[in-house]
Amino acid sequence: MPRQVDHEGRRRIIAEAVCRLADERGLEGVTLRDVAARAEVSMGAVQRCFRTKEEMLVFALGHIGERIGERVQARLVRSPAQSAASALGHAATEVALLREEHRAEARVWLAFVAQAAVSKALAETLKANYAALQAAFAHLVSEAREDADHAAPLDPRREARTLLALADGLTMHVLIGHLTPQEAQEALHAHLAGLWGGPGGMA
Template identity: 30%
Template sequence: MPKIVDHEAQRKIVADAAIRVIQEHGLEHATVRNIAKEAGLSVGSMRHYFATQAELFTFCMNLFAERVQKRVEALQMSGSVLQDMKNLLLQFLPLDEDRMMEMEVWFSFTAKLLVYPELKKLSDQMHQGMYLSVQWVIQELQKQGMTHPELDAENEIEKLYALVDGLAIHTLMQPDRLTAKRVEQVIEQHLSTLCPT
């Protein structure tokens, strides 16, 4: 009787192996041979799950997008609007081991956008998701009547988006200087400057 294989589960095993190879050795070592070895598969069987390297990278990027979405959806609202908005924004930042790994691999992928144009669409979707979350934060603060009446929402959305994106990069590049506690303080202070009370 032939062995029944869960195709989607095997794809996740291969993607996890690719992520480990990239994290430990860099994207340049994410060859079919190295990933197959890490996943415990033959090169031929790995190609059964992903026809191209770009397809594998796209699948990995989708996994990261799903992880962020699940973190956001799992957030419990505390009742404090500022605290809840801060907690939402922190989901996009590499403040623990898992998110740091995701960010390291994500930046490795974004470096390949010129080589694999099919990754650009997914990268744009991820950035759009973060942008929409930032937009929602500003709109929610306005809706709750917490912001300055003369607040330029469009400008503040761009500033907060740039702050979150910049903190993500700097936390990745200089984790000893920009600790999780410091990042939380920066986000909290920025949100409090938008809200006079």
């Protein structure tokens, strides 16, 4: 019998190869041939999984988004009794990719963001990712506002948008060396603390 191929598993292996190459060379240095070599599959296997390079990049971007989302959920599940403010702090920290072990992922993420400026398909994928994160952040902002005693009135959607933009900005500033990860973490902590007028929500 012919061997059964796990196409989804192979697509994920290829996506990982795309990310490693993008980290080393930027997206402009990612070719189908090099991706096949890095993934240790044939060119034909890559082309059976993805019709075009853009389709491959869109899948790789979604793959990174899923990975970040899974880490956010893992942080929240680990401490189910934590406050909404703490949950928001943990989630924002994961999205900002400030830890050393996520530095390569941060470089690849920003490479995709830059490429999305000229790729409608990548832009649509990013917009969907950000919309999901914004909804989750807005929900946590709303819950945290209800728990705070002296917080000023907040628009949860506006604050969620602001927090996402801050997280992305901090990612970039750490990558170029303008801020240390600790300084970025402190800036994020201060912003969140200012939302509820307390000592912060990132315990």
